[in-house]
Amino acid sequence: ETGVTQTPRHLVMGMTNKKSLKCEQHLGHNAMYWYKQSAKKPLELMFVYNFKEQTENNSVPSRFSPECPNSSHLFLHLHTLQPEDSALYLCASSQDNKQGPWNEQFFGPGTRLTVL
Amino acid sequence: EDQVTQSPEALRLQEGESSSLNCSYTVSGLRGLFWYRQDPGKGPEFLFTLYSAGEEKEKERLKATLTKKESFLHITAPKPEDSATYLCAVQVGQGGSEKLVFGKGTKLTVNP
DSSP, rough: SSEEEEEEEEEEOOOOOOOEEEEESOOOHHHSEEEOOOOOOOOOEEEEEEEEEEEOSSSOOTTTTEEEEEEEEEEEEESSSOGGGOEEEEEEEOOSSSSSSOOOOOOOOOOEEEEE | OEEEEEOOOOEEETTTOOEEEEHHHHEEEEEEEEEEETTTTTTOOOEEOSTTTTTTTTTTTTTEESSSSSSEEEESSOGGGEEEEEEEEEEEETTTTOEEOOOOHHHHHHOO
């Protein structure tokens, strides 16, 4: 596997289900991100992990819960979602400089989530 | 409020017809500007990073430029395979509170 991988690629869930999205990066990076992409809207940053520490939580509802067990893996745990949460969820990674501007982020293919 | 606006929303070109995409931004403290390409059903693919006004970067038929208020992505003699949505993003914040603010993108279609 190369680059950034995400599983599953497609997910359909009911509002009472609990599911998890998985992301793995094979680039040796130290920062990972979750984004939400909805139709007609810009990409929205949800969470940032630098060196396994969460450094950004962009006012995301608590029904989304991230987990970063190591610098290569990132999870997004989902529970009691709403239909408006249906979107493409993208994971990205980068080599963070800590002090300077960010380096470019490399994205995975995304998980297309549909909440019924 | 930090804002990124891309124009036009959609652009149709004939193969070989050069044009430019615009990304204008209103942010407090630009740390970097990024261009990405996104094909349907895929994640964004990195193209360029620009850090300061006057900077230019080139890759094949694409050239990105940056001023204090906007960036342009110039496409010279485009081919059908250049059809995609082009996203612009600016990095704002510092000291652990950085984030990328994206525009809505420009959907480019190049007809043969």
